[in-house]
Amino acid sequence: MFRRKLTALDYHNPDGFNCTDETEFRNCIVWLEDQKIRHYKIEDRGNLRNIPSSEWPNAFQKYLQDVSCPFSVQERQEAVDWLLGLAVRYEYGDNVEKYKNCQLLSASNHSKPADPLINLDSNSPDFKAGVTALANILKIQRHDDYLVMLKAIRILIQERLSSEAIAKSGQAKEGLPVALDKHILGFDTGDAVLNEAAQILRLLHIEELRDLQTKINEAIVAVQAIIADPKTDHRLGKVGR
Missing domain, CATH: 1.10.287 (Helix Hairpins)
Incomplete structure (x- = not known):
């Protein structure tokens, strides 16, 4: 249930995180505070970082109260999920410009027309059958390379069957x-x-x-x-x- 948030936070083992493993659970809490949430000053994180201590549950309970978490140490899964959500919000806040730039770059890339032949699997039987059928309909000579044949089909369609070409051909010639x-x-x-x-x-x-x-x-x-x-x-x- 935590995998997506842990992945978003670049946690080292999002798929294998086990909330019921005490050591792993405590290490994850410390990692969240040290790397993402950073509610405490570095010098104030000693009790939370003391993972083997029997007093760690008390330190964790205080930490939950300090970050205004609505869950207690007894509600472990709910508390972890809430802390992960808080960390994601902080992570976005810290990197908002980076995310904006990524979104702008993505939008820019989408605005550029991509070559529709790049991601085609020319070895697919369906692809070969489709190209062959088109070539037969348009009376284009067969070729061993189906991509070459498809490019010839595209040239013919652009020059003869595009909306501009059809409109031009329909004009009366005086x-x-x-x-x-x-x-x-x-x-x-x-x-x-x-x-x-x-x-x-x-x-x-x-x-x-x-x-x-x-x-x-x-x-x-x-x-x-x-x-x-x-x-x-x-x-x-x-x-x-």
């Missing part, structure tokens, strides 16, 4: 008027209508080539991101162990 007479076909069919149709087809083909080049560039960027991963040995064509 075409620009094109003066066909300014684009040389390069050959003559002998028919003005066919020549115009050929020019239109050629312009559409050029647009398709540009779109293909954009996709090739995106693929190169994704591959470079994987190669840049320190875990990937691109010279061997496999993931380094």
Whole structure:
């Protein structure tokens, strides 16, 4: 029943503390007064520190009265628990700035986005099954390293399936008027209508080539991101162990 408070106070043996062991009990009381509560001046702690003395229970009873404990020596567990609570309050009071700094540091760390891949167990069967299922849905090529495959999934989702990308893709694209007479076909069919149709087809083909080049560039960027991963040995064509 005392373990949590003893742990908070950095007691040397919080799990094994035995309140019914007389020597251990007395040593704990002295430790609390010396290290945490410090109600007495050092020179006034002699009777409490005299653990083997038969008068120690009287010294302990006086100590309980001096610190205004509502329990007596006969109520040992209640008295110990109350003293531990008092020690915790004093400990916090002595280290309030340290605790505030720790809380501020913790809040600061939580405000920074962490890499969601850091704590993943890439060897977990559930993890592998989930990544494989996602890769199949998104038609991403399989890879021996499931983390690499997951990173490829993340890149695709960020570039194609994020809310910004979806909103952008949903915007209507207004075409620009094109003066066909300014684009040389390069050959003559002998028919003005066919020549115009050929020019239109050629312009559409050029647009398709540009779109293909954009996709090739995106693929190169994704591959470079994987190669840049320190875990990937691109010279061997496999993931380094």
